[in-house]
């Protein structure tokens with residue numbers, strides 16, 4: 784599509800878009816987002832991923848309720864935490880307000896994509912640390928695809944505190960696990976550049992702490 788943006792612009796402006804309009808998103812766009820996800824690598828190319836596109840209002844609500852409860856549990860920690868690197872307390876509070884907004888309105892997003900693995904291969908071979916590593920690249924591809932299509936999205940995982948409730952709401956089998964819920968919709972906020980720590984602070988050459996510049 785002529786109005787799509789380039790890859791680097793998408794990468795540099797893909798903020799967590801937590802304020803979404805409830806307007807429906809055409810299935811054709813959701814399909815393109817998922818097809819982008821399916822281009823991601825998976826360990827051994829096993830492609831054990833499954834994606835549940837949730838549009839049913841009652842099912843979305845069954846996901847939102849535990850998602851809200853999880854925020855109630857975590858909010859005191861979020862409030863007490865220092866601001867993210869390079870950000871002020873005021874910026875942190877604005878982010879928390881957006882987090883709270885998404886939490887209260889999750890079920891109003893036109894589409895939720897629940898990203899799952901059937902039998903996490905990494906875990907099955909004792910590589911606990913790699914758990915989820917075969918689904919998160921697909922998640923990132925989908926976030927970038929949404930951005931390229933002018934849609935807002937956020938990687939969320941907080942439902943995992945009460946994942947059984949979510950699994951039940953979706954009728955998932957015992958050998959399937961969810962790893963992320965991506966709410967997608969037309970953005971109510973504006974896209975803009977992400978702010979992150981500079982290369983000089985986080986990259987080393989050859990040895991830890993040897994600055995790369």
Ligand SMILES: Cc1cc2nc3c(=O)[nH]c(=O)nc-3n(C[C@H](O)[C@H](O)[C@H](O)COP(=O)(O)O)c2cc1C
Nearest residue numbers: 797798799801882885937938939940941942977978
């Ligand atoms: C593993 C992981 C889990 C996350 N879970 C949530 C979540 O449950 N809810 C949420 O609103 N954002 C969640 N986020 C989004 C981060 O909060 C967001 O990427 C970060 O604040 C940077 O925001 P920005 O990209 O808009 O600068 C998660 C991000 C990651 C990587």
